[in-house]
Amino acid sequence: MTTAELHRMAGAYALHALPEEERQAFERHLAGCEPCTQETAELCATAARLGLAVAVAPRRGMRAQVLHRITTVRQDSPGVSAPSRSTRSWLRARLLSRWALAACLAATTALGATTVWQHQRAESAVDQARRIEQGASQLAAVLAAPDAESRGARLADGATGTVVVSHARDKAVFLVTHMTQPPAGKVYELWFDDGGTMRSAGLMDPTLSDQAVLMRGAVDRASGMGVTVEAAGGSQQPTTTPIALVSFAA
DSSP: OOOOHHHTHHHHHHTOOOOOOOHHHHHHHTTTTTTHHHHHHHHHHHHHHHHHHTTOOOOTTTTHHHHHHHHHHHOOOTTTOOOOHHHHHHHHHTTSSSSHHHHHHHHHHHHHHHHHHHHHHHHHHHHHHHHHHHHHHHHHHHHTTTOOOOEEEEGGGGGGEEEEEEEETTTTEHHHHOOOOTTTTTTEEEEETTTTTTEEEEEOOTOOOOOOESSSSTTTTOOOOEEEETTTTSSSOOOOSSSSEEEOOO
């Protein structure tokens, strides 16, 4: 494979469209080609923007509708057929006894508890979905901001990263592809570089090799950002040498 052919693979690599053999060859090429590294980082950021642009927000009122229906619709037991006429007559007779009445009351109480539990789970799911939606909206707003500026970062083991900064929104997004998992009990932590003083900007998901992270906090006057390996839960200050440092545009 010629060098000229490798130079033309940045777009396919950013879209994860290369066969494994060509992907490995291109990643080896990236280690010594600064123009391709920068182009790949910018294309990865663009691909992320396009992907987020097609996200569809739930219609207005969906949360209220879901919560209302879950408290009024009784869940059917799977595989239970309707009782026969003789069975219904026998059940009516049995319901006349005090023991049957007590059983009905107990069943009603249990059903009420189940309904409350389902309602709570629904509220929890809706709240989680709302938080995810808000985070995705903020992330997409940074990537699509008119003043968004990208800077590429080279990480270990062939991983590539891009930081996108919008000073108008005072936010930054870090995108990474082919990131290796951190050691057991460790996590990647993001930092803003405030003129030599590192300020925590949140944690990356240790289970994902490709991800986009909305950095926590305002960009403010940060001159750059970094990534370190920290103990699970993160740290207030970096405890290891950064595996990546990126300067923001002046």
